[in-house]
Amino acid sequence: MLRRRDFLASGLAAAALPALPARAQTGPQPGAVQPLPPGGVPQLPAGFLWGASTSSYQIEGAVKADGRRPSIWDTFSHTPxxxxxxxxxxVACDHYNRYADDVELMARLGLQSYRFSIAWPRIVPEGTGQVNAAGLDFYDRLVDKLLSRNILPMACLYHWDLPQALQDRGGWHNRDIANWFADYARAVVGRLGDRVKPWAMLNEPSVHAIFGHGFGNHAPGLTGWPSYVMAQHHQNLAQGVGAAAVRALRSDLKVGTVFSLQPIFPASQQEADIAAAQRFDACWNTINLDPLFHGRYPAPFENVFAQLVKPGDMEAIRVPVDFLGVNYYGPSYIKHDPAAFLAQAGYGALPPGTPTTLLGWPISAQGMVEVLKRLRDSYGNPPVFITENGACYEDPAPANGTVQDPERTEYFRAHLTAAGEAIAQGCALNGYFAWSLLDNFEWAEGERRRFGVVHVDFETQQRTPKSSALYLSQLIRAHRAGVKP
Structure with a gap:
């Protein structure tokens, strides 16, 4: 077993994670991987990190256990x-009670890292004030179990499950939330920072602002342009204030954040659609990137955000990051829509013949390369991990101990091949986390839409690895054994 002090001494390098020691094998020995996975082994560097991601509300369940109080997603999901x-x-995946078995499953698949999120309402149930030790105890147990299986924990402090008590005080519309978040971050890192070194502040702030505070089809269900703008700025501010707070607490951490990034294309070559695509790109992509890396809001909306920006805000937001997590799913095609709340930009028709997932999301592995090249060329080529990438399909029921999901397997193969292409073109990509480890509660879609590489029977909580999980496991072992395409 990897000794804890050795693990802690290794740290998280600014540009990449160190190679992890070989774990006690729970599956085929890496040197015995035969044959190669279908399509061969993507050309990825030796230190490339392999993992999977989840988020707290989507998998943990136990929403009233050990002092946890409601989040905005508890309220929203119980609204008819x-x-x-x-x-x-x-209940979701009942991970709160089944985490040990889930970690053993990760080890059997050969995962080197696990990205998970912390539930703010478990740690500070009222959002501010008293810290709930029992909530921290759960993550203590999870982290120790991961380390015992030589799996690197990568924690995200906020993945959309704001304490309802804070929403009742204005939530992300209240600029005080930046300091509330920093206090919460100190509580978590103060307990876990001796063992967890990579920390992401927020997950997909633009998505949370757009869908939770603009369209209203995610929690907390708010709508409109002013609502979106406030939520976006205050998340950006909390990200910077939180990062500074945890760095002041411990100097040995690697601090980053996670953005959803995608290429944005006009739905036609009409001038109005081209302009709408540029506005949408600003709202989805550069609304996060420009403040973090350049200290300003994108030009189309500088005047809008100036109404909220106070002295010192942009300096606080422009805090250096040790890594950037990128969640990538596919491009968007945008048209001018005078009725759309989001800068009169709405979703347009896909080009004929565009492949899609069950959710209708367009598939383009090359789009991931373009995202990474944009980071290389416009944002200083920061160290990047693909922290989410995956696809929803209509999976069949388990049969003969597995679930056959060849479409998802091909999706992973194409995107991992694209990852190799991006690295070959000089992009600082250091690892890949599949979304998601488990079928889970998929936000407004509920349990009917599945992204997991492991099938979950929500009635029995039985876990069944899909063929995509077996593909990734074989690929990981082949890569670590140095097998070439």
């Missing part, structure tokens, strides 16, 4: 008509 299939996250 908000979730497509009427489900909620009360």
């Amino acid at each position: 008509g908000k979730i497509a299939d009427g489900t909620n996250g009360d």
